[in-house]
Amino acid sequence: xxxxxxxxxxxxxxxxxxxxxxxxxxxxxxxxxxxxxxxxxxxxxxxxxxxxxxxxxxxxxxxxxxxxxxxxxxxxxxxxxxxxxxxxxxxxxxxxxxxxxxxxxxxxxxxxxxxxxxxxxxxxxxxxxxxxxxxxxxxxxxxxxxxxxxxxxxxxxxxxxxxxxxxxxxxxxxxxxxxxxxxxxxxxxxxxxxxxxxxxxxxxxxxxxxxxxxxxxxxxxxxxxxxxxxxxxxxxxxxxxxxxxxxxxxxxxxxxxxxxxxxxxxxxxxxxxxxxxxxxxxxxxxxxxxxxxxxxxxxxxxxxxxxxxxxxxxxxxxxxxxxxxxxxxxxxxxxxxxxxxxxxxxxxxxxxxxxxxxxxxxxxxxxxxxxxxxxxxxxxxxxxxxxxxxxxxxxxxxxxxxxxxxxxxxxxxxxxxxxxxxxxxxxxxxxxxxxxxxxxxxxxxxxxxx
Amino acid sequence: xxxxxxxxxxxxxxxxxxxxxxxxxxxxxxxxxxxxxxxxxxxxxxxxxxxxxxxxxxxxxxxxxxxxxxxxxxxxxxxxxxxxxxxxxxxxxxxxxxxxxxxxxxxxxxxxxxxxxxxxxxxxxxxxxxxxxxxxxxxxxxxxxxxxxxxxxxxxxxxxxxxxxxxxxxxxxxxxxxxxxxxxxxxxxxxxxxxxxxxxxxxxxxxxxxxxxxxxxxxxxxxxxxxxxxxxxxxxxxxxxxxxxxxxxxxxxxxxxxxxxxxxxxxxxxxxxxxxxxxxxxxxxxxxxxxxxxxxxxxxxxxxxxxxxxxxxxxxxxxxxxxxxxxxxxxxxxxxxxxxxxxxxxxxxxxxxxxxxxxxxxxxxxxxxxxxxxxxxxxxxxxxxxxxxxxxxxxxxxxxxxxxxxxxxxxxxxxxxxxxxxxxxxxxxxxxxxxxxxxxxxxxxxxxxx
Numbered sequence: 001x002x003x004x005x006x007x008x009x010x011x012x013x014x015x016x017x018x019x020x021x022x023x024x025x026x027x028x029x030x031x032x033x034x035x036x037x038x039x040x041x042x043x044x045x046x047x048x049x050x051x052x053x054x055x056x057x058x059x060x061x062x063x064x065x066x067x068x069x070x071x072x073x074x075x076x077x078x079x080x081x082x083x084x085x086x087x088x089x090x091x092x093x094x095x096x097x098x099x100x101x102x103x104x105x106x107x108x109x110x111x112x113x114x115x116x117x118x119x120x121x122x123x124x125x126x127x128x129x130x131x132x133x134x135x136x137x138x139x140x141x142x143x144x145x146x147x148x149x150x151x152x153x154x155x156x157x158x159x160x161x162x163x164x165x166x167x168x169x170x171x172x173x174x175x176x177x178x179x180x181x182x183x184x185x186x187x188x189x190x191x192x193x194x195x196x197x198x199x200x201x202x203x204x205x206x207x208x209x210x211x212x213x214x215x216x217x218x219x220x221x222x223x224x225x226x227x228x229x230x231x232x233x234x235x236x237x238x239x240x241x242x243x244x245x246x247x248x249x250x251x252x253x254x255x256x257x258x259x260x261x262x263x264x265x266x267x268x269x270x271x272x273x274x275x276x277x278x279x280x281x282x283x284x285x286x287x288x289x290x291x292x293x294x295x296x297x298x299x300x301x302x303x304x305x306x307x308x309x310x311x312x313x314x315x316x317x318x319x320x321x322x323x324x325x326x327x328x329x330x331x332x333x334x335x336x337x338x339x340x341x342x343x344x345x346x347x348x349x350x351x352x353x354x355x356x357x358x359x360x361x362x363x364x365x366x367x368x369x370x371x372x373x374x375x376x377x378x379x380x381x382x383x384x385x386x387x388x389x390x391x392x393x394x395x396x397x398x399x400x401x402x403x404x405x406x407x408x409x410x411x412x413x414x415x416x417x418x419x420x421x422x423x424x425x426x427x428x429x430x431x432x433x434x435x436x437x438x439x440x441x442x443x444x445x446x447x448x449x450x
Numbered sequence: 451x452x453x454x455x456x457x458x459x460x461x462x463x464x465x466x467x468x469x470x471x472x473x474x475x476x477x478x479x480x481x482x483x484x485x486x487x488x489x490x491x492x493x494x495x496x497x498x499x500x501x502x503x504x505x506x507x508x509x510x511x512x513x514x515x516x517x518x519x520x521x522x523x524x525x526x527x528x529x530x531x532x533x534x535x536x537x538x539x540x541x542x543x544x545x546x547x548x549x550x551x552x553x554x555x556x557x558x559x560x561x562x563x564x565x566x567x568x569x570x571x572x573x574x575x576x577x578x579x580x581x582x583x584x585x586x587x588x589x590x591x592x593x594x595x596x597x598x599x600x601x602x603x604x605x606x607x608x609x610x611x612x613x614x615x616x617x618x619x620x621x622x623x624x625x626x627x628x629x630x631x632x633x634x635x636x637x638x639x640x641x642x643x644x645x646x647x648x649x650x651x652x653x654x655x656x657x658x659x660x661x662x663x664x665x666x667x668x669x670x671x672x673x674x675x676x677x678x679x680x681x682x683x684x685x686x687x688x689x690x691x692x693x694x695x696x697x698x699x700x701x702x703x704x705x706x707x708x709x710x711x712x713x714x715x716x717x718x719x720x721x722x723x724x725x726x727x728x729x730x731x732x733x734x735x736x737x738x739x740x741x742x743x744x745x746x747x748x749x750x751x752x753x754x755x756x757x758x759x760x761x762x763x764x765x766x767x768x769x770x771x772x773x774x775x776x777x778x779x780x781x782x783x784x785x786x787x788x789x790x791x792x793x794x795x796x797x798x799x800x801x802x803x804x805x806x807x808x809x810x811x812x813x814x815x816x817x818x819x820x821x822x823x824x825x826x827x828x829x830x831x832x833x834x835x836x837x838x839x840x841x842x843x844x845x846x847x848x849x850x851x852x853x854x855x856x857x858x859x860x861x862x863x864x865x866x867x868x869x870x871x872x873x874x875x876x877x878x879x880x881x882x883x884x885x886x887x888x889x890x891x892x893x894x895x896x897x898x899x900x
Binding site: 050053054133135139141143146148149231232247250252272273276277279280284385389390391392393394395396397398399400401402404405406410411412422423424425427428429437438439440441442443444445446447448449 | 500503504583585589591593596598599681682697700702722723726727729730731734835839840841842843844845846847848849850851852854855856860861862872873874875877878879887888889890891892893894895896897898899
């Protein structure tokens with residue numbers, strides 16, 4: 001392992017520890033053994049990916065159904081391993097929130113199986129023709145979707161992600177290399193074994209799904225640097241995990257999820273529209289990335305007092321600037337906002353609230369603080385709506401609806417790989433097609449270029 | 451500048467020197483001044499990009515026409531600056547090939563103006579609706595192409611690229627930051643001044659096109675690391691330049707151009723088809739990326755002797771393995787191939803030739819050595835053609851036609867940004883659409899998620 005990899009490793013270790021909430025043991029192999037091990041996994045994934053790329057939809061769907069069956073049949077083994085992980089977590093002092101994410105139950109296992117069956121029912125993106133024509137010289141040209149090849153995922157101690165990502169990769173014809181949070185190590189090991197057995201039973205290579213959990217954090221670092229061996233790396237988890245992966249990876253990464261989401265309440269928005277949208281955007285599921293984190297009030301927004309009162313009434317802590325504090329209705333509590341509040345993704349029942357003089361100031365605030373996920377305007381003024389749509393540079397721009405709609409399921413994409421906040425390759429909710437690339441197929445009859 | 455940037459700089463300096471073929475002076479500012487200068491350029495580009503993103507097609511096309519007019523009108527100034535660059539290059543001992551690329555003539559300037567006018571005639575990718583529907587709940591959903599924002603280009607001492615990239619960026623609504631080879635510094639400075647004046651005359655911000663040549667190689671390194679400020683970086687040039695940028699950049703890069711292109715001559719291909727295709731693919735323009743570099747002969751390929759005799763007769767140096775040497779017709783000269791030849795992109799009248807026992811061996815050779823640009827099969831056997839199409843993992847797969855067809859113009863894309871050999875975002879010939887991203891626009895009437 002070279003020095004830059006070692007430097008990256010320190011950063012990644014911190015993030016991994018933050019993500020896991022617990023310490024993990026390093027494997028007994030030295031650095032060279034770990035590197036060789038991870039690269040061998042990647043090479044096996046490449047070989048498996050070639051068979052997977054040519055697998056018919058029928059075979060892939062049968063494998064998904066087989067995995068679903070075996071996950072249900074293996075419920076006792078899965079729960080036993082999960083109980084061990086939970087016990088270790090509790091004795092390490094892992095927080096209740098992290099333990100909850102780590103926990104599998106019969107209901108949650110049923111949900112995983114249902115999701116796999118749902119995937120089996122979706123169209124196959126592989127082989128879809130994106131564009132095609134017969135050129136003037138008679139050459140037949142097609143641009144066809146093909147799998148990326150080898151997909152890797154680094155994620156936190158949430159065993160459901162293991163099954164979820166494996167299913168998405170399989171349906172889109174990709175081999176996958178998994179690195180889950182080590183606090184879920186025993187659960188993930190059982191799940192990966194079940195998935196691999198199911199793949200073999202369905203006539204697909206077991207190495208289409210592999211874990212590198214046994215190589216610890218150093219293994220994750222080798223994976224991040226494996227240029228040419230990993231076609232795309234998807235970090236799934238909180239901000240620290242994603243930022244560490246983005247900063248350290250040498251392979252292509254798709255950045256997902258971070259959402260400092262804004263709603264701009266224009267002067268013309270009626271309270272009867274604004275109140276339900278704000279309540280929905282903030283309180284329906286505060287812990288997810290499409291929940292609103294900052295409300296920008298036009299100084300003449302008639303709906304503002306009703307909106308603030310309704311949010312406070314629903315238990316939302318309002319972090320307000322001075323001008324907002326001055327217009328709070330009697331009995332509505334708030335705390336003063338500091339500059340830090342504008343940049344926070346609370347993911348809780350907290351909302352930063354600022355007043356702006358006009359659209360210019362709203363756009364400037366959003367440009368300064370947005371993570372490029374979703375921004376919404378509530379307005380009855382067509383010109384304001386059109387300007388907001390034109391000038392906001394985020395994955396999703398919403399007019400007069402809740403920010404909670406930025407979601408692959410809601411957008412009709414069938415399955416969601418994640419919500420990309422980057423501009424390259426995919427932006428916004430990503431479906432199965434975003435796990436493919438294309439190739440151009442040109443067919444002639446002895447054509448030469450003149 | 452931190453240590454990792456400094457390390458990257460050394461590597462980039464080597465590549466820049468290789469690319470330029472001459473030494474360049476560093477600017478008088480210290481590292482901090484250079485970093486501040488480049489980041490200020492990037493911020494100005496971001497501001498300009500906002501106006502450009504909202505510019506109508508009519509205004510962008512008028513600006514392209516204005517640039518074309520002024521490039522023609524400024525011919526004498528351009529040629530005078532170019533003469534100085536050439537003089538400096540000659541006294542530095544720059545090679546004839548590099549001097550040729552650096553040279554502008556009235557004809558070449560006319561070609562640049564024609565290319566700009568052609569761009570003005572192409573459809574605008576911005577605002578194109580990629581997908582759209584009304585969701586079951588009545589939400590109106592559109593996925594619309596929008597500019598990436600700030601595009602950067604690092605390229606060699608070829609002043610035509612300055613005009614070419616500026617035009618492509620302008621048409622696709624992006625601001626652009628240019629870093630050309632320093633051997634073309636005087637020519638590029640005049641071209642950039644002309645382009646900026648034309649933008650202002652056409653009512654667009656001059657800062658939509660900026661050069662950082664004055665910041666030298668250190669400036670290029672700051673640019674490569676400017677995460678969040680540069681939306682995509684396109685290296686244009688030879689292998690060393692591209693690989694250095696890919697290895698050092700922290701911003702998203704589109705890898706273009708490197709083409710170790712293979713043709714597999716199957717047993718069933720008739721000589722009357724194979725000979726003209728090989729001659730076209732190797733001799734029409736040997737210095738470009740879609741020219742063939744390795745010919746794989748099936749051991750029973752009846753056309754092989756005719757093909758080899760025709761290539762040798764056309765002046766192609768054949769680098770052959772032992773089995774190929776044994777079947778060379780009398781009088782056909784060759785040199786022995788070493789393993790190194792399989793990996794070379796000659797870009798000259800050289801061709802590596804290997805014999806294979808069957809399709810398996812051909813595919814294995816290609817997997818080992820291909821850069822993922824273009825591979826072709828010449829065959830009359832449908833099953834062989836289908837297998838080759840299915841198993842080759844390259845940007846373009848061609849059956850019974852010259853590899854020279856992998857080209858944006860030939861594919862009907864109008865303008866070509868480059869040929870991507872990566873899988874993310876764009877693969878193969880890239881048109882203007884590949885310089886855009888998308889955003890989702892969601893319009894409701896008070897919709898909340900249930």
